[in-house]
Amino acid sequence: MARRVRDEVAAGVAAMAETTGMTPGLATVLIGADPASEVYVRNKRRACVAAGMRDLHRQLPAEASQAQVTDLIDELAAADEVSGILVQLPAPAQLDAEAILARIPPAKDVDGLTIANAGLLAQGRPGLRPCTPSGVIRLLDEYAVALEGAQAVVVGRSVLVGKPMAQLLLERNATVTVCHSRTRDLAGICRSADVLVVAAGVPGIIDGDAVRPGATVIDVGIHRGERGLRGDVDYDKAAEVAGLITPVPGGVGPMTIAMLLVNTLAAARARHGADQP
Amino acid sequence: MARRVRDEVAAGVAAMAETTGMTPGLATVLIGADPASEVYVRNKRRACVAAGMRDLHRQLPAEASQAQVTDLIDELAAADEVSGILVQLPAPAQLDAEAILARIPPAKDVDGLTIANAGLLAQGRPGLRPCTPSGVIRLLDEYAVALEGAQAVVVGRSVLVGKPMAQLLLERNATVTVCHSRTRDLAGICRSADVLVVAAGVPGIIDGDAVRPGATVIDVGIHRGERGLRGDVDYDKAAEVAGLITPVPGGVGPMTIAMLLVNTLAAARARHGADQP
DSSP states (O other): OHHHHHHHHHHHHHHHHHHHSOOOEEEEEEESOOHHHHHHHHHHHHHHHHTTOEEOOEEEOTTOOHHHHHHHHHHHHHOTTOOEEEEOSSOOTTSOHHHHHHTSOGGGBTTOOSHHHHHHHHTTOOOOOOHHHHHHHHHHHHTTOOOTTOEEEEEOOOTTTHHHHHHHHHHTTOEEEEEOTTOSSHHHHHTTOSEEEEOOSSTTOBOGGGSOTTOEEEEOOOEEETTEEEOSBOHHHHHHHOSEEOOSSSSHHHHHHHHHHHHHHHHHHHHTTOOOO | OHHHHHHHHHHHHHHHHHHHSOOOEEEEEEESOOHHHHHHHHHHHHHHHHTTOEEOOEEEOTTOOHHHHHHHHHHHHHOTTOOEEEEOSSOOTTSOHHHHHHTSOGGGBTTOOSHHHHHHHHTTOOOOOOHHHHHHHHHHHHTTOOOTTOEEEEEOOOTTTHHHHHHHHHHTTOEEEEEOTTOSSHHHHHTTOSEEEEOOSSTTOBOGGGSOTTOEEEEOOOEEETTEEEOSBOHHHHHHHOSEEOOSSSSHHHHHHHHHHHHHHHHHHHHTTOOOO
16 A cells, blocks of 8 residues: 555656656665664655655764754755655764754655654644654554544554644544553553554553454564564454454555655645645 | 732742833734634733733724734734734635644744744744643643553543643643544543543533543533633533533633733743743
């Protein structure tokens, strides 16, 4: 499915080039050489190129100053060929990551992490949405999971996933419950869910007991353990009960990058006045 | 309790005047002469004066143009004596209310309605919060209602009340469910609540069947009917079951104005670098 989304974006990029002469460009910004961050950025750049977009990657040294980073962001903000800006986090410790994100113009914030885009989402207005939760919505839609009036439970309340996930489910008219580390009877509440999205960051926190028979289970967690990658959900046990369930790896992860491309194309279209699809 | 909060604000205003020589000022903006809006604005101005703040009210004619309104907002935004700006809604139909609100600097947005303040709340960062939901939190705190780990249910998802209410309860570590017009089994979900906040805008939508014995019930609704004012909750029936319940009128309403004063004082303190309490 992630491939299908990426193919759709590629078709949109080609159509945009034909009608406007413009090609969307994604500026990934990597500060330092954290190995995991390097892998993430490489994957994003590859996906961007594969979709026919311009790869406008920029690299700064690990010891970059706040002023160097903000100067770069300002330059990218002003550059016409840059449709989207993505600063790979975490940033080195000497930097103020919030202040860096705050300099990204909301219209180029393809990660959907600025306060402005969080406010637009909170108020139910159009804006760029965080990639992981919007990827989850896309997955649910593609599998025709009914959201209107459904009981949705989100485990986790991070700014990156849990909170925007809850708002996107609410926007789709689900009845939404947000659980977290202080929740009592987590399994009992999860068992009330028609749609259960787990983004707790705790390996295996959800097992079969917490899944209503036939429910849809989305596992956003990813952890490296002795037996390879695993998620927040005990897949084998939950899969015996669930109607639909995403694996880890290979479930939500690929959708996140696909939605980054969707956001970058949408930002380019908004910028150049092209019709939305 | 609203009086106690107002007295606290009055003491804070006096202390601020003594230490900084500055007096907080609230600029209410009323466009046109809608009778209900006139009453609301008058009550806010009176409360402001009673707390020792400057009443910097501004009035525009019903036929005011967008440019007239935005010029006024810009003037108030720049004025040093203006700590907070409150545009009384609804605005006349020829005006773009969203564009008007968007011109209020977030630091003077004492109604907590701008996209910036919604984003700060969504991301759990400090900012000015909408008055009605923060008044509800204050009520719950004053009555020592435990929120940490509690099951909280919010009925309604308005930008003004329901959505920020859910986020404030989440910030206080409640497990939060948001219900609305598409929710199935509304009464059943409400019965799971330790704390039930009703802001549906539908008279009497919640009755005794929807209240868990001993639960705390907060009624944000207010409707004018044949037998006077009533709320979203059937008070007589719910009161038989609830542990604590707010009346309508005289429950949440007075807290809203009190929290407007709290926000105005906080905005003035932030502006003049005075210590927070």
